[in-house]
Amino acid sequence: xxxxxxxxxxxxxxxxxxxxxxxxxxxxxxxxxxxxxxxxxxxxxxxxxxxxxxxxxxxxxxxxxxxxxxxxxxxxxxxxxxxxxxxxxxxxxxxxxxxxxxxxxxxxxxxxxxxxxxxxxxxxxxxxxxxxxxxxxxxxxxxxxxxxxxxxxxxxxxxxxxxxxxxxxxxxxxxxxxxxxxxxxxxxxxxxxxxxxxxxxxxxxxxxxxxxxxxxxxxx
Numbered sequence: 001x002x003x004x005x006x007x008x009x010x011x012x013x014x015x016x017x018x019x020x021x022x023x024x025x026x027x028x029x030x031x032x033x034x035x036x037x038x039x040x041x042x043x044x045x046x047x048x049x050x051x052x053x054x055x056x057x058x059x060x061x062x063x064x065x066x067x068x069x070x071x072x073x074x075x076x077x078x079x080x081x082x083x084x085x086x087x088x089x090x091x092x093x094x095x096x097x098x099x100x101x102x103x104x105x106x107x108x109x110x111x112x113x114x115x116x117x118x119x120x121x122x123x124x125x126x127x128x129x130x131x132x133x134x135x136x137x138x139x140x141x142x143x144x145x146x147x148x149x150x151x152x153x154x155x156x157x158x159x160x161x162x163x164x165x166x167x168x169x170x171x172x173x174x175x176x177x178x179x180x181x182x183x184x185x186x187x188x189x190x191x192x193x194x195x196x197x198x199x200x201x202x203x204x205x206x207x208x209x210x211x212x213x214x215x216x217x218x219x220x
Contacts, residue, residue, distance in 0.1 A: 003217040006047035011087035011145070012039050013080060013094035013126070015055035017073045021118065022105040031095035032182040033057035035150075038205035039091055040065045042213055051087075053079045055094060073097060073123035080126055084133070087145040089220060091212075092127035095152070095181070099123060131169035146219050148172045148212065152180070161191055171219045174212060180205075190215050 014036020018026040033054055041062040043050045051066045053076055061067045068083075070076045073096045084090060099120035109116075127149045137144035147170045151161035154177065161175035172192045180186040186208050190198040192215060200211055 003220070004047065005043065005213070008048045008088040008220070009086060010040075010043040010048045010050050010089045010091065011080070011083055012036055012043070012050065012052045012091045013054075013076060013096075014040070014052050015057040016095045017055045017076055017097045017123075018071050019073065019097045019100035019123070020104060021101045022107065022109045024108055027097050027099065027101075027120075029095050029097060030181045031055070031057075033059060034182075034184065035180070035186065035205050035209070036093045037062055038209040039093055039212065042206065042209040046213060048089075051083060053083075053094070073100065073126070077124050077126050077129070080130065084130055084145060089148065089216060090127075090130060090145045091148045092130075093150050094126075096123060096126060125168075127170070128168045131167075135169045146171045146216065148174070148216065150174045150176065152176055152178060154178060158189055158191065158197075161189070165191060165193065172212070172215060174208075192218065194218065 015033035016029045016031040018028045020026045036052055040050050040052050044064045053068045053070060056071055068079050070079055100123055102119040102121045131147060134144045149170045151164050151173050153160045157175045161173045165173040174188050174190055176186055176188040184204060185202050186205050187202045188200050188208055
């Protein structure tokens with residue numbers, strides 16, 4: 001009898017986050033959340049129980065998927081840490097904005113002549129934090145969800161992704177490029193902790209999701 005996803009609990013982070021500078025302006029990125037929805041749809045098709053923690057996107061989630069909507073990285077972190085240990089697999093597909101304003105202006109920042117300087121501070125590394133919890137649990141022989149991350153790189157994507165996978169204690173990482181943002185398609189390389197590497201051709205995101213879940217069977 002083959003591997004069954006039926007009843008397994010899959011937690012997915014998806015979409016961008018927004019980091020507000022004032023009531024109308026924010027830092028963000030062009031993530032559409034399409035990869036997250038593709039992963040959720042495939043997990044649901046396989047019979048898993050799926051929860052998605054999603055930043056603001058314009059596309060609708062697939063049917064049969066529980067969605068927790070967030071806006072900022074700190075909100076996403078709170079939701080992930082609250083639900084992480086109830087999952088069997090966590091997939092971090094969200095494009096979390098790396099920085100937020102050091103000081104939020106409650107009033108709209110007035111337009112000025114000349115340059116404006118922004119003071120930014122780093123947002124938490126959510127999947128890295130979860131990876132640290134996993135490491136502590138494993139050291140005590142306690143159960144913790146398997147982890148899959150995404151690495152969007154512009155230079156040396158595979159070596160950078162491998163470094164991230166090891167540093168964040170992930171079971172798999174999906175290396176891809178900025179060309180996948182807001183696109184229906186993705187060209188990716190799947191890198192597994194056990195040394196397996198699977199380079200995918202340019203594929204619709206739903207087929208990339210299918211390949212990710214197929215490889216994940218090796219460590220679940």
